[in-house]
Amino acid sequence: MxxxxxxxxxxxxxxxxxxxxxxxxxxxxxxxxxxxxxxxxxxxxxxxxxxxxxxxxxxxxxxxxxxxxxxxxxxSGHLLNFSDPLVECKNCNSIFRADRYISEKIGKAIPEGTSEIAMNSMIAENHIRCQNCKGEFKPVTRFNMMFKVGIGSSxxxxxxxxxxxxxxxxxxxxxxxxxxxxxxxxxxxxxxxxxxxxxxxxxxxxxxxxxxxxxxxxxxxxxxxxxxxxxxxxxxxxxxxxxxxxxxxxxxxxxxxxxxxxxxxxxxxxxxxxxxxxxxxxxxxxxxxxxxxxxxxxxxxxxxxxxxxxxxxxxxxxxxxxxxxxxxxxxxxxxxxxxxxxxxxxxxxxxxxxxxxxxxxxxxxxxxxxHCYYEDFRHDDRVVLRLNPYLAPITFGVLPLMSKTIMVEKSRAIHSLLKRDFDSVYDESGSIGRRYRRLEEIGVPFAITIDQQTLVDDTVTVRYRDSMEQERINTGELKKFLEDKSAVV
RNA sequence: GCGACGGUCGUCCAGUUUGGUCUAGGACAUCAGAUUGCCAAUCUGGUAACCCGGGUUCAAAUCCCGGCCGUCGCACCA
The missing domain is CATH 3.30.930.10 (Bira Bifunctional Protein; Domain 2)
Structure with missing residues (x-):
């Protein structure tokens, strides 16, 4: 692929x-x-x-x-210049850029701004026909690349x-x-x-x-x-x-x-x-x-x-x-x-x-x-979008290590403290490893995990997407930590 | 716009040749439950698709026609 x-x-x-x-x-x-x-x-x-x-x-x-x-x-010149003269074959409907086609057939340059009428006469005078099927051409038309709109009832x-x-x-x-x-x-x-x-x-x-x-x-x-x-x-x-x-x-x-x-x-x-x-x-x-x-x-x-x-x-x-x-x-x-x-x-x-x-x-x-897409063959071929933190669509995910425990409640509380300041997700579905992989794939640079120790000393682990390393941070310092880490340098 | 080839669950693919056995199958993903508890584990169950329109036929994912989209080539890209 x-x-x-x-x-x-x-x-x-x-x-x-x-x-x-x-x-x-x-x-x-x-x-x-x-x-x-x-x-x-x-x-x-x-x-x-x-x-x-x-x-x-x-x-x-x-x-x-x-x-x-x-x-x-x-x-701006767009009505005149932002269009191409085209000729279409009556027989097989092939379409050619008119000025270039004529110039190729008669071996002479066609100046910019040559009128459709002039080009039609050149086609007639030189007996130019379709190179695919020898059919005759319809008159030269102009195709303008601008979208025309009609304003109001008129x-x-x-x-x-x-x-x-x-x-x-x-x-x-x-x-x-x-x-x-x-x-x-x-x-x-x-x-x-x-x-x-x-x-x-x-x-x-x-x-x-x-x-x-x-x-x-x-x-x-x-x-x-x-x-x-x-x-x-x-x-x-x-x-x-x-x-x-x-x-x-x-x-x-x-x-x-x-x-x-x-x-x-x-x-x-x-x-x-x-x-x-x-x-x-x-x-x-x-x-x-x-x-x-x-x-x-x-x-x-x-x-x-x-x-x-x-x-x-x-x-x-x-x-x-x-x-x-x-x-x-x-x-x-x-x-x-x-x-x-x-x-x-x-x-x-x-x-x-x-x-x-x-x-x-x-x-x-x-x-x-x-350029940021990366397959990490050293770790189960994980797909990592190594976006700079300030361009990542989601800055961090909050993950309770285990679901159906008091960690869930604590995780939601921590998420609530931060979610208005950053783009974030909360995820308790599946194993912790699977959740890390899901975040890596969309380029989330940081994963905050709430574990047993969080309940004891109010610290969490922050995992770095690219290195997979973790460090422990006091929950009170998380906001500043994330701001610093996602700042443009 | 022309030509060739293609279009089936979110993604990838099987089924189309030879119409019926397809109530459309699988893998991955996803959801729920069980289990585990720091790196895509396992088990059970669920959700979920034949591009659109017309035709042929007792019967169409399958054949025919038209349209749309995609890939590639030509042309185009101010």
């Missing part, structure tokens, strides 16, 4: 995630639910993200609408946002003013985005409805190397990959050797590296890959994907795009609002540029599960 299958099995059996609407046979692909364990883990992942990125860098966070008006996506045209950042851009002016912003400023958002993928696959890795955590750093393009806080991360080590690997190289050296364009970009890539280092992902299996021009999104000037190696290959977790003034310029022009801000040092107006860190939460959670 591959690692992906093992994680899938664990997710289904233990309530991390499972298909949406699964009791109905018309449940569409690409929609998944987080069960109790997955939802808890997601909350903790977000808490870590806030701590290590938002608070650390003094960013500000908003929470915007998922449905946005048509004009937003005219301005069904006014609007769309589910295909990326969370568009709300940040349209809110930028008000947020910047009301929060007394100064460049560079990170504005962040966590939420759902929606893309009508043609073929969603692999559970959490390619969804039609998914969580993003996006950070848009607004900056003055003239001052990308004025970053005093860069010194905090100058020795942070990154893995870069362009034509060749540059492993374990400090942020400072990346700049020095011209591998990264400026201090602002280097600073945020380093910050992101430090964040992911705390998630339990094996950083030796990660890299920032610089994208070639033909791989980049239409709005991106320079792009680095933060990728991680998993059982199904390299997986993109974060897209880091230098979007320049693409978005603010577009929104400014379509909305007729001036989105420039004042640069305080010389009182000049500037339209900020944007460097974006666009993180896929679902993919990140999957990767954490996979």
């Amino acid at each position: 591959t690692s992906y299958d093992q994680i899938m099995k664990l997710a289904l059996e233990r309530g991390f995630y499972f298909p949406s609407c699964e009791i109905y046979s018309d449940a569409p692909a690409g929609f998944w639910e987080y069960g109790p364990m997955g939802a808890n883990m997601k909350y903790k992942f977000i808490a870590l993200w806030r701590r290590e990125l938002i608070r650390r860098d003094s960013m500000i966070e908003i929470d915007g609408s998922q449905i946005m008006s048509k004009s937003v996506f005219e301005a 069904h006014d045209e609007a769309y589910l946002r295909p990326e969370t950042c568009q709300t940040i851009f349209v809110d930028f002016s008000r947020v910047f003013k009301t929060m007394r912003g100064k460049l560079p400023l990170g504005i962040a958002q966590i939420g759902k985005s929606f893309r009508n993928e043609i073929a969603p696959r692999q559970s959490l890795l390619r969804l039609r409805e998914f969580y993003q955590a996006e950070i848009e750093v607004f900056c003055n393009p003239e001052r990308l190397n004025e970053m005093p806080k860069f010194d905090e991360v100058r020795n942070t080590r990154l893995n870069l990959y362009d034509d060749e690997y540059h492993r374990d190289i400090t942020a400072y050296d990346c700049l020095d050797q011209g591998l990264l364009p400026n201090k602002l970009v280097a600073y945020y890539l380093a910050l992101l590296t430090e964040f992911y280092g705390k998630t339990g992902i094996d950083m030796k299996r990660t890299r920032f890959r610089r994208l070639a021009d033909d791989e980049k999104a239409f709005y991106s000037l320079v792009a680095f994907d933060f990728e991680v190696e998993t059982s199904i290959g390299w997986l993109e977790l974060v897209a880091c795009n230098y979007r320049a003034d693409y978005d603010l310029k577009g929104h400014s022009s379509i909305s007729n609002h001036n989105l420039e801000v004042i640069e305080p040092t010389n009182q000049t107006k500037v339209l900020p540029h944007v460097f974006e860190l666009s993180m896929g939460i679902d993919r990140s959670l999957y990767t954490i599960l996979e």
Whole structure:
């Protein structure tokens, strides 16, 4: 069984995630639910993200609408660019990407933005037919990956946002003013985005409805190397990959050797590296890959994907795009609002540029599960999810050594003292060994066991998931003990 | 979206070839009880499934058609 299958099995059996609407046979692909364990883990992942990125860098966070008006996506370019021209064979229904197919057949490049009409004439003039069955093609159509929705009784045209950042851009002016912003400023958002993928696959890795955590750093393009806080991360080590690997190289050296364009970009890539280092992902299996021009999104000037190696290959977790003034310029022009801000040092107006860190939460959670999954062949092949305590969906379990004794009553009392401060479970069912194994499998880092001695001196044992070692703790000190042990370090 | 293959308890699998013996079987998991009392012990009992819709037939998990989902390949992935 591959690692992906093992994680899938664990997710289904233990309530991390499972298909949406699964009791109905018309449940569409690409929609998944987080069960109790997955939802808890997601909350903790977000808490870590806030701590290590938002608070650390003094960013500000908003929470915007998922449905946005048509004009937003005219301005953002998604109505035009976020779609593919397709041709379909009348005979065998094969579907091809129209521009690429024509260009392949006539040996000439088809420019972006070529109209459907023009492409239809090219097909006719060059007698292009289906390569599978020689059938004729239906007229070229466009498939837009945004979900269209109708608002109100008149069904006014609007769309589910295909990326969370568009709300940040349209809110930028008000947020910047009301929060007394100064460049560079990170504005962040966590939420759902929606893309009508043609073929969603692999559970959490390619969804039609998914969580993003996006950070848009607004900056003055003239001052990308004025970053005093860069010194905090100058020795942070990154893995870069362009034509060749540059492993374990400090942020400072990346700049020095011209591998990264400026201090602002280097600073945020380093910050992101430090964040992911705390998630339990094996950083030796990660890299920032610089994208070639033909791989980049239409709005991106320079792009680095933060990728991680998993059982199904390299997986993109974060897209880091230098979007320049693409978005603010577009929104400014379509909305007729001036989105420039004042640069305080010389009182000049500037339209900020944007460097974006666009993180896929679902993919990140999957990767954490996979990298933390461990089969301990020295102890009955036990399965241990070695999650960092601050990301574990459950922090501890309370277990009476024996059921049907006064230990049960004592255990419940101890659980009551702690359950409001932590995510926890109480379990008296089955042998003590079986209960430890159940907790290990869902990554519970600590097991508190109430035994004979507890009744005598009010101490309990705390068992560590990974080492299986135990230590005795006074019940009065448990809360502090657990807080200390599950703190982010 | 195309093509190939597949879909049976929470999970994995048997049964489908050759329709009836399937009131659908097993393992693990889970629940209750007994027993034990610090690392998946044992025993007893229980809960629990034929992806959905239509068709053929005296009879469908099994054959046929359509849909949905999954895996892989192609294409797609702003």
